[in-house]
Amino acid sequence: MEKLHKNIFEVLSISRGENIWRLRVTSDSMLPSIKPGDYINFIKKTAEAISIGDILVIKRNDEFVTHRLIAIDNQGWITKGDRFPQSDARIKKEDILGCVVSLERRSKIINLQTIRWKITNRILAGISRFEATLYNSLINLRGKLFKNIDSKMLSNLVDWFTFPFRLVMRVLTL
Numbered sequence: 083m084e085k086l087h088k089n090i091f092e093v094l095s096i097s098r099g100e101n102i103w104r105l106r107v108t109s110d111s112m113l114p115s116i117k118p119g120d121y122i123n124f125i126k127k128t129a130e131a132i133s134i135g136d137i138l139v140i141k142r143n144d145e146f147v148t149h150r151l152i153a154i155d156n157q158g159w160i161t162k163g164d165r166f167p168q169s170d171a172r173i174k175k176e177d178i179l180g181c182v183v184s185l186e187r188r189s190k191i192i193n194l195q196t197i198r199w200k201i202t203n204r205i206l207a208g209i210s211r212f213e214a215t216l217y218n219s220l221i222n223l224r225g226k227l228f229k230n231i232d233s234k235m236l237s238n239l240v241d242w243f244t245f246p247f248r249l250v251m252r253v254l255t256l
Contacts, residue, residue: 101126102123102124102183103123103124103180104121105121105139105146106119107121109148109163110165111147112150112163114164114165115150115164115251116148116164117187119187120186120187122139122148122185123182124183125180125181126179126180126181127181129175129178132178132181133200133204134151134154134207135150135151135152135200135203135205135207136181136182136203137149137181137182137194138150138151138161138180138181138182139178139179139182140161140178141177141179149162149163150162150163150207150210152169152207152211153207158174159175159178160211162211162214164210167214167217167237167244168218169211202254202255209247212244213240213244216244217236217240220239221236
């Protein structure tokens with residue numbers, strides 16, 4: 083999770099009159115999509131305007147977290163960092179501060195609102211959801227069948243199963 087302080091936020095104005103909030107990423111939880119040192123630009127969106135695959139900025143306790151929306155169900159919104167196999171605890175739409183619309187990496191701006199990136203982010207959400215489901219299934223099986231498997235071994239097993247999908251993630255985010 084990314085620990086960020088209020089003074090890291092900057093409001094940027096653009097011609098449409100929207101406020102774009104900007105912050106510097108300090109965590110590697112969204113690798114390979116977003117890297118530490120990147121700047122993300124996000125705007126406030128209504129819940130109806132947010133889609134599966136969007137990268138959200140969430141307020142969780144005293145921390146700001148930037149993770150991908152992978153599912154919505156009647157119990158809440160499910161997010162996940164691209165780097166980790168497990169999903170986050172469900173959030174409420176009130177916890178969402180905004181939706182990432184672009185990121186800046188080494189003086190290059192990547193617009194996440196283009197069709198290419200919307201499709202890519204939707205595919206990445208599907209991969210992430212599959213990975214989280216697989217991880218949870220293996221956790222349940224571990225309790226029933228594989229009592230001697232520790233968390234590290236379980237993580238390695240998930241990595242082995244999801245390697246082809248991680249490879250696709252790498253290629254899509256080049």
